[in-house]
Amino acid sequence: MEQRRWGDRGQLLKLESVESGETNGCAGVARLGSAQVGAELFSLWVQLRGTAWAEAREGRFRLRAGQWIAFEKDSRPLIQADRHGLCIGLTLDAEALRRLGGFADCALYAGRGRMGRHDALITLRLWREACRRIGEGGTADVTALRPLLLHLAGLQQELSQRIARCPGRSRSRKRQVFGRLQRARLYLEGNCDRVVRISELAELTSFSSWYFSRTFYSLYDESPQAAAARLRIEHAAELLRSTTMMIGEVAAASGFDNCCSFARAFRARYGVSASAYRSGLSQARTDSAKSSGAARKATARGGT
Known part of the structure; x- marks a missing residue:
């Protein structure tokens, strides 16, 4: 049973x-x-x-x-x-x-x-x-x-595989440090709708802010601040893809105080404005639907 x-x-x-x-x-x-x-x-x-x-x-x-x-x-x-x-x-x-x-x-x-x-x-x-x-x-x-x-x-x-990058003389210590840093990274992903302070992450891992920032960079090849900014922009892109929220609402839901700072950050990450990004997605869906429709018609003609 x-x-x-x-x-x-x-x-x-x-x-x-x-x-x-x-x-x-x-x-x-x-x-x-x-x-x-x-x-x-x-x-x-x-x-x-x-x-x-x-x-x-x-x-x-x-x-x-x-x-x-x-x-x-x-x-x-x-x-x-x-x-x-x-x-x-x-x-x-x-x-x-x-x-x-x-x-x-x-x-x-x-x-x-x-x-x-x-x-x-x-x-x-x-x-x-x-x-x-x-x-x-x-x-x-x-x-x-x-x-x-x-x-x-x-x-x-x-x-x-990243454990070897962690500080510590023993493998058990390296694992302990890695576990704490992984939790901090998960915390950043779970709070990508707002600005996360380094002090929050340091408290979560029981490390000093200096030690945490240094170890995080050596482990993930980006600073905690850069990782947080990247995750917030990626969250905004996901909202643009999956919702009908207005651009200003997307910016606010991604932790940006104003649309101007959001526009600069989004363009720097994706090379286009948020509105152009959404328009491109809509056009791609339309083209895909047309192609699928044409394929179905061709298949139907071939079967008759």
Whole structure:
């Protein structure tokens, strides 16, 4: 029998650690369901279908099919699926994370990213197998999650390659620093609708502002300020693509005080004005629709 925890059809699933005793295991949300993760659990979520929203200490995120997101132990994320959404995840306590490092000298970190359809199908299969093992054993021992954990760690391989850049004499110290910086980067992504102060990021990572800025640059090849500015402009471009908001509304929703500063920043990033960017997208959609229509007509004529 499979054992998994679901937040489905508007239900709220509470994934607490100490009280429930279910610290490690599989969970999912679907069809307007939601899940609230406790303060002592690391969690990783994979969006398989539709969309979902995640709200945590690091900010607010929209998940689309093929995307994954991971949160640290005290992030307390709330995952909310849309009407057609399906999002699967797992929760891990501190001991499980420690044992993961002993499997194959690997670890999981906070952050977000994408996976292809093939990797998504593998993730779903391993997740289901983990649910079955937990159900048969009656307990969520971390060994039942091992294949899934190793697969997810492999998906984060591109992230973990940066660990060598982190300061520290031991690999464990480098991992600790990397984990904190990854969380700060996730915080920037989750707050791309406003200006983020360096002091906020330093407090989040428990580093001094000077040490944080220096380490962030050596790890990601851009300063925290540059990363924040880039993410805000990319957020604005996403709003231009996916909404009908006016340019001034997009600027405000991306943390700009006035349209002039937004216009300069947007042109510097994309080489065109925001209005021209949106017009180009509209024209591209029109041309694509015309091409598709012409192809369908040609196919219909050929079949008669």
